[in-house]
Amino acid sequence: MIKLHPNSQQLSEFAQGQCDPGVALIISAHIDMCRCCKQKLVSVEAELAREAMAEKAPADPAFDSMLANILQMPAASAIEVPVQSQKLELDGKEFTLPRSLQRYASKINGWSHMAGKLWQAKVDLGIDGRADFIYMEKGGSVPEHTHRGSELTLVLDGEFSDGVHDYDTGDFIARDGQHIHTPHTDADEGCLVFSILDKPLHFTSGLARLLNPFSQLFFK
Ligand SMILES: [Zn+2]
Known part of the structure; x- marks a missing residue:
């Protein structure tokens, strides 16, 4: 819900x-x-x-x-306008996208498989900052981080937790520099989100801190 x-x-x-x-x-x-x-x-x-x-x-x-x-x-x-459903495909899985995002399914430049059972596909919106589809496989997680700017996330399919709250399909999550979180999912089907960032992430704990000089890489 x-x-x-x-x-x-x-x-x-x-x-x-x-x-x-x-x-x-x-x-x-x-x-x-x-x-x-x-x-x-x-x-x-x-x-x-x-x-x-x-x-x-x-x-x-x-x-x-x-x-x-x-x-x-x-x-x-x-008014509901019927459109031909454009699916997003990843590793044999298919996801139905909300109408506003459907046109971007064919515009992503493929998926990159990152560490931590994470997949990322950048969407070029021609805006400042960046937009990505991010898929976490079961057991996948993003290292603990906070934000220099703001992060908006929409859960498109599945559910995840960030150690503080649980999020379900459809949830609209706004985070900024006041929040430190570690998104992860234990759902069998994993979790697909769409995320918009206006500044790079700032990793806050453990080995992931070593990523900070390179956090632009997560932001390209
Ligand atoms: Zn709502």
């Missing part, structure tokens, strides 16, 4: 087109997976429309009734 969602401010900025493109993409993918946020977005958009109209036409009953009619129409974002 989805427990973690974008907050109200993030949804409002998303509705107003004020998010960075990478952030907008990952919020949009969460909304594809989350009925609750889909409904919230419809009411945020209705509220924004009401505010915008109220500014233009302060007390006009005819305008109010027209607006009420418009707001009863289904919002574009609530």
Whole structure:
């Protein structure tokens, strides 16, 4: 079950087109997976429309009734548009992606197999920072780290834990320099996430600290 969602401010900025493109993409993918946020977005958009109209036409009953009619129409974002399902493939496994991410399945430059039962596929969004699909096999983990910037993660398939919380398919996870975590999964099916970073990771413990001079490698 989805427990973690974008907050109200993030949804409002998303509705107003004020998010960075990478952030907008990952919020949009969460909304594809989350009925609750889909409904919230419809009411945020209705509220924004009401505010915008109220500014233009302060007390006009005819305008109010027209607006009420418009707001009863289904919002574009609530209409399901069937698309041909584009699967993401890795090592014989197939994953169905949320609609907003489907177009990127064919645009990744292959998977790199990293240490710790981790697979990484960079997605070129043409933005600052980086975006990756990351797959953790059962028993896989990312060395303990914190962030110099912010890290947004959407769980696409499976579940993982970071030593503090457990995360399930659809969860939208926002982390920054205040959080130290060690993502790992014990799920039989492993865990696929989509992640957006604006600055390199900073590894904090054990041998992984030796990686810090090279953490740009995780960031290329
Ligand atoms: Zn949600």
